[in-house]
Amino acid sequence: MPTTDLAGKPIAITGASSGIGRATAIAAARAGMPVVLGARRLDKLQEVADQIAAQGGRAVAHAVDVDDPESSAAFVRRGIEAFGGLYSVFANAGYGLEGSVQHVTDEQLRAIIQTNFWGTLNVIRPALPHFLERRQGHVLICSSCVSKVGLPLHSAYSLTKAMQDHVGRAMRIELLGTGVHVSTVHPIGTLTEFSARTADRSGGSRKALRTPKSMMQTPELVADRIVSCLRKPIGEVWTSTKMRLSLGLLTAFPSVGDWYLARRLRRSAEQE
Template identity: 35%
Template sequence: MKNLQDRVAVVTGASRGIGTYIAKELAKEGCHVVLAARTVPALEGLAEEIRGMGRRALPVACDVADADSRRSLVSAAVAEFGRIDILVNNAGIEVTAHFEDQDDEELDRIIRVNLIAPMQLTRLVLPGMLERKRGHIVNISSLAGKVPVPYSSPYAASKAGLIAFTEGLRAELQGTGVSASAICPGFVADAGMYADWERETGTRASFLAGTVKPERVARDVVKAIRKNRPEMLQFWLPARPTAVLAELAPGMFEKIYPIFGVKKTYEKIADRRREEKRKAQQGAAAG
């Protein structure tokens, strides 16, 4: 989809993190943007900023984990604009913890938000796209879906599943005018989950793991749509060779992986969460 002027884009998880940057980048390229997040007030500032660019913006309250909420989002977008040309499945959650500490509800929500919700939203918008023979689905996955991520294996599994879903859907849609792309960032500076870690725990990625800017992720979303890229990776080191090595030579990758310091970064957060949970349980027992 080379021409984005006056296209209608839906961006989930738009109230914070890279979702905000993606929404603004699409508006800069000429898109009208439907902004989805769990509460509308969190979206109002962004909506005004997009309107200031001369684009239309529609904030919609949506919990992507809820089926009725997903349907209401799509209905609101179509009622306002008449169609949806681009869907950016950006909303996601990450829980960093020792796997044995995670409960059923937590595991279920990770999969529902990160994998099931993008599938279901895609299913809702796809008929209209196919009828018009135009559309693009962008799934915000993660480098965690490509390389091992300790203490966040359910999140990594959900993101690997999202990549596989994108690949299969893209193959299915060939020749229809509709396509799909996966975006796979590593640690993103100043936005989203990594920024939350840094603010709440003081934990930072090692020098070798590095970070990427959210603006780069947003630009790559636009590039993926314009150039119909199947997948784009954002990592400060050459990302493709890193991911290929992890897939083709997992034993070798496992030996060099510790130098990136990723395990230590995640372990600090997992240990902190375990300690907070222990103190909370002690407090509840004492009460």
């Protein structure tokens, strides 16, 4: 597949006020893409827009709550209007939650599905007719490595990441031959606001599995892989081959996977 020249191809990114979304916005702008930045904290988005402008790029900040379909559709429209069309949408906004299946409340479960799953569809669906009409486009979905396994004490989060993964894979095949690419992104532990916000939201449960600090990656590394995928589309973006292969094994041999996860969980608890 030939490499796509990204210069002048606009991208709309949700969750661009911090972490992976912010780093991707900066990396995409460096590749010449005009960027529509979306999240709820407009002041943070404006800082990112200013940084992009200072580096010679183009960006607009737009407050969006991906939980709300109308707000999400308005965000996509703003991108189309601001730059005369969109080439890509990156559904990246999301958050984590810790807690056992027994203890996560219905309200917490509905809320995380609303943001991580519906928040993804809410921005993809309004962009799709535009992409199909132009016979070009690239849908990116920030799932996670945990989309492939139900992590103990993270089942609510894992299931939303699996939902994104499934939707992305199905769409990728449904849209073959239309000129619209669909890719899911599967980062491992990444140094963003994610962990602190997850702990705050979950009452700081300390027993859950955590990525050792030495294995955490930077959001810039994830952003680099995403921009490479925009240039040369692939179905799944992974930032760790070791994790990808390990998860393959855990899925192929579930009883070994259960044993391994139980052992990791026990060790995490012992370290507290």
